Amino acid sequence: MSRKNLSIALTGSGGSGVMTTGSMLLEAAAKAGWYGYMGRSAGPQIRGGEAAALIRVASEPIESPDDSFDLVLAIEPGSMGRFVAELPLRPDSLIISDAEGGRRSSSLPETPAQVVDLPMKKLAKTVKGGRPNMIALGAVAKMIGLPEASIYPILEKTLKSKGAEALEASWACVQKGFAAGHDLPEFEALPIASESSPGEPGPERWSITGNEAAGLGAVRGGVRFVAAYPITPATEALEWLAGTLPKLGGVLVQAEDELSSINQIIGASFGGTPALTATSGPGLALMTESIGLAVCSEVPVVILDVMRCGPSTGIATKSEQSDLNIALNGLHGDAPHLVLSPNSVSDCVFTTQWAVHLAESMQTAAIVLSDQSLGQTRAIVDRPADLAFLAKRLVPEQLEENYLRYAVAVSGVSPMAIPGQKGGQHTADGLEHTEAGTPSSLPEDHLAQLDKRERKINGFDYGQHWADLEGVGDTAVITWGSTTGPVREALSRLKGQGVDIRLIAIRLLAPERPADMAAALKGIKRLLVVEQSHSKQFHRYLRAAYDLPAETRVFNRPGPLPFRPQEIIEQLADWGTKS
């Protein structure tokens, strides 16, 4: 059977350059015509500590980790130990390790895999300024069938700031590694699916991270103001936006804290500029009071939450789907708002852009729940499609006398005058207010405005995008966010064996869509809920919001370990879905 994909991990200790090596390997694979991605796993150290680049290259687009790794390059043998749980291996998996790099026998963890030596340190020492990671890059390129020459332009690009000597040293190491690779086991080269026919270019492919994709979706949707405070693992989205917004006439302000971030974007949006902030769980917690303000004052804002393991500082560098509760229910008072979640790196573009469009259309707050495993993963994907979703706010064209900012419109969306518009003066208020925006403690005003703010969100036409519904059959898996990738791959494998199971991947988590969900669940007798949360937050949400089949079970666990397709297949096995 010809192989369609390969999973490769590079592990190293601080400064060994595993992330750089992994990125170059992924880029070379992309240039060769493959798809793939690289996830990151790191300890809490700012610099140093151990790090692992988790790579999968494939002939076709992929969104999930595989069940196990085919190849591990332990650039320092001692670095592999802390990733053992994240690196499932088979008896035919290979570990390439450096006997001279350390105490090999004791420092390599116990695994079923075969171990092969590659004297990376020794080979690197033969080159002035040579480094073992570049030996590893050459060797692995040879083992997986990448042409040696394809590495040079990538080195040139990556090392251009380091000078000619560094480039030459690295290139010499790659060549030595490549030569050494002749003596190592070779993997059958992957077919190239991105060519529509041999030699013909296939669809345009991109190399993009989930954090960049969310940033791109934001600016495509019209965001031109961002205020934010740095936080792992959202920072790269901000860094990308900081470089990009000025090109578009926009601006990013580094705020003094998350309380400032959220209020700055409310201010900018009040001024008519679509605005976003990005953060992670602790930052979202700080922002919740003011998200309530955005809801009450009806000022559109988008909050991107790149989730990590919580509570508190938790595991700041690793993924978990445990901010669902706070995103859905963390606001005080009755505060209807939007919660969305992308289900792949590529979908980060779509979902964030859609969130901007929805927030602006309904003049409310939208929380987008991405996570570390999407945000910090670089993926080779087909170019994300251009979307028609743009920020389009209902602004009065002509202002008549007695303009009512919070007029109780049938749709719930009332025209929002922007500062500078004569006759549109009003006070946007977090105090309950009359239609004019004057503070009011009267029960009838409170009820009218609560109804208005709920109606605009519940009555909106979300079309088909509220969820991805795939497949046929009377059994379904329901999931959301980054766990969708492994579920999709599991169901695709089962389909290949003649077993049909449906997928329900919810993109719009709030407001609830009871009629849509009832239609999606029609004919489903058995339902498996898959989520990465210790307390089954998603299952509790589903139970509260929807009528689920009597035969519903949950497959959950906390982060940071990702779900793997085979695990999901096993969960479905005794439901008569084994082929």
Added chain:
Amino acid sequence: MKGDTACTLLQPKEYKSGVKPVWCPGCGDFGVLGSITKALSGLRIQPENVAIVSGIGCSSRMPTYLNTYGFHGVHGRALALATGLKVARQDLTVIATGGDGDGFSIGGNHFLHTCRRNPDMTYIVMDNQVYGMTKGQASPTTDPNWVQGKLTPSGTGINPFQPLVIALASGANFIARTSSSDSNGTARVIMEAIRHPGFSMVQVLSPCVTFRPEQREWKHMLIPAPAAMEATSDPALAARRLLTDEGVYTGILYQGDRPAYQPKHEPSIDNIAELDEEFQI
């Protein structure tokens, strides 16, 4: 917009919304409301080009009473919200208003960083050394021996926050103190504050007649700074004065010329599709 003589001259009262304030009779904030309308009228800034931003507290009710754009947000965050608005809309006149609790306690961090960042806007703090809306607790500027505070019946025992000294140390470039009882004088200072290119901090001592009735005496205690103390641009001299004037001198006490925080907005690409390039393989 720093005032536009081509615009219609509106009378101060035309800047009022007509909504009746919730303030107690005799509250100093009435005077400040009047001073703001006089300043806007004097500068001929049209109401639709002004945004008044506030947090929570008696004085934070200000936006509702003005016929300008306004934002009445959450407690302590007025400066952050105003900064976002000003950075996104540099054409607007942005004024943040609030009290000592809102600005120096719950909003203290934003106060420091707004002084430091120096966006071109004006901050009017109506300081009455008490939380009035929650009915009489000590604020950051309360004297340590004030024993009427319901949460601190033996006094706070801690030294008051010195907002103007902190403003100076944090980088504010326009620092003034006025008395709400001097409506015209306060209006003149607010006009100068709005004209100042950068962050301008105006502390208005504004009595709380309900919980601090003794503050009615402020109008006799506060005195214009001597001519020799007119606005200095020397921060060291300003620091010495602010530390030693016992909080009684009014006027513009410091004015520097540090450039305002105004990120540029000229796009360098015509088509957003040009962003695709960096991702293409």
